[in-house]
Each structure stands twice: as structure tokens, then as C-alpha cells.
Amino acid sequence: MRGKRPAGVGCALAALIAVLLTGCRQMSGSAGPGTLSGGAPERSFGQDTVFLAVNECSSFGTTSFTEAPCSSERAAARVIARHDGRPDDGPPCPPTTDFVLHIGTQPAADGKGVIPQGYACMRNLQPPHPGDPGGGGGPRTIVGDCVHSAGPGQVRETACDGSGEREPEYQVTRAVRSRAQCPASTALYVQLGGEEPVGCARRL
Structure with a gap:
């Protein structure tokens, strides 16, 4: 059984962004990012300049976003990793990523x-x-996250403290290379991706 959004469903972005990534999950280790059209950058960009480079910040947005000084009131989130191409073809985001643009x-x-x-x-x-362990969202399922059943062979992440739309049923306690390495108390295997792709989850 695999964690995250149902197959083919695009996810939404974090609470501060209108398109949320936190609720929707595919049955893989990393959820696909929500799609936003980049707004016109507020500074000039040449061929060697990266839009929303690492450690730069984005403003609040709904269907568009811009760069904003991280110290300004308009800044909402900071870039912690930046890659060219599509998320499905590139490196995964860091485990505690809140959302993907x-x-x-x-x-x-x-x-x-x-x-x-x-x-x-x-x-x-x-x-x-939401990307923190147990936070109920983010593009990846990580150790400490909780999930609930979402149909045959599917689960979705939800907040461990019960503040989400659904109560948590299982919690991922370990990440291992194979199912054989999970403890005997494991009630559910969740696909996480990465070098330790199997999540061992206990029933709550």
C-alpha cells in the first residue's frame, strides 16, 4: 500500500497559497506539485539569472506568484531547493518541504x-x-506522518493531531529499504521513495 495522493490527481499548495498541496496525495513517495503560472518577476532576469533561486522568497498568491524580499511583509515562503525540468523527472524536494511551485x-x-x-x-x-512530521501535508510522506484509508490500496496523509478533515488511522514510524526490515508490529507499508522507500506504519 502506498502513501500520498490518488494516482493522477494534482495537488494543491500550502495554507498560505490558494492552491494547496497539503490535502491531495498520489500513492508514491512524493506528490506532484500544484501548477501555478509564474507572474512577471519584479527584477530583471538575464540568461544567467534564476527566477526564485534557493533562499529567495515568494509572495502570497492565488493563481500567480512573484519574488519578494524575504524581509518584506509580502513574503510568504522561502525556496529551499530549486531544479529545472519537471518534478517527476528531477530530484525530490527535501523532506520538510511545505509545498512545490x-x-x-x-x-x-x-x-x-x-x-x-x-x-x-x-x-x-x-x-x-504541513511538511513537518505529522503536519498532514507537504509533497512527501516522511517518518512521523499519519495517513488514513482512501480506497483499495490507497491512503492519504492527514494531520496526526486530528485537526485534518479525516482522523489519522496509521503513523509511519520507520523508513527502511525493504518490508522485511519493518518491525513485527507493522500494520501498513507506505511507499516513501528515496533510498529507504518503505515506510513501516503502526495502527493508531
């Missing part, structure tokens, strides 16, 4: 070069942090 290919604001297709792994500047 799709960045579509678009001309640079100054007309010189283009901003290539990519994705940014985001961490909210302020709580809540």
Missing part, C-alpha cells in the same frame, strides 16, 4: 533570455508547516 517557461522580464521550466521547493516563513 511549478515554474513554467516564460520570457524574462527584461526581454533577454527566458526563465526555463522548473520547480521550487518551498518552506513557509511562518507556521503552519
Whole structure:
């Protein structure tokens, strides 16, 4: 049995972004990011400049987003990892990523070069942090997360403290390389991905 969003369903972005990634899960170790169209950057970008580079911040948004100084009131989240291409083809985001932004290919604001297709792994500047263990969201299932049944062979992540729409039924207690390494008390195996792709979950 695998964790995260049902197959083929796009997820939404974190609580501070209108398109939330926190509720929707595919049965794989990392959920696909929600799709947002990048707004016009607020500074000029040449061919060698990265839009939303690591440690830069994005503003609050609904259907678009822009860069914002991390110290400004408009800043909502910080980039903790940035990759070109599609999330399905590239490196996974760090485990405690709160949400993922799709960045579509678009001309640079100054007309010189283009901003290539990519994705940014985001961490909210302020709580809540759905990507934290037990937080009930984020693009990856990690040790400490809780899940509930979502149909035959499917589970979805939910907050361990019961604050989500569904009560937690299982909690991932260990990440291992194979099912044989899970303890005897394991009631559910959750696919996590990565070097230790099997999550050993106990019933709550």
C-alpha cells in the first residue's frame, strides 16, 4: 500500500497559497506539485539569472506568484531547493518541504533570455508547516506522518493531531529499504521513495 495522493490527481499548495498541496496525495513517495503560472518577476532576469533561486522568497498568491524580499511583509515562503525540468523527472524536494511551485517557461522580464521550466521547493516563513512530521501535508510522506484509508490500496496523509478533515488511522514510524526490515508490529507499508522507500506504519 502506498502513501500520498490518488494516482493522477494534482495537488494543491500550502495554507498560505490558494492552491494547496497539503490535502491531495498520489500513492508514491512524493506528490506532484500544484501548477501555478509564474507572474512577471519584479527584477530583471538575464540568461544567467534564476527566477526564485534557493533562499529567495515568494509572495502570497492565488493563481500567480512573484519574488519578494524575504524581509518584506509580502513574503510568504522561502525556496529551499530549486531544479529545472519537471518534478517527476528531477530530484525530490527535501523532506520538510511545505509545498512545490511549478515554474513554467516564460520570457524574462527584461526581454533577454527566458526563465526555463522548473520547480521550487518551498518552506513557509511562518507556521503552519504541513511538511513537518505529522503536519498532514507537504509533497512527501516522511517518518512521523499519519495517513488514513482512501480506497483499495490507497491512503492519504492527514494531520496526526486530528485537526485534518479525516482522523489519522496509521503513523509511519520507520523508513527502511525493504518490508522485511519493518518491525513485527507493522500494520501498513507506505511507499516513501528515496533510498529507504518503505515506510513501516503502526495502527493508531
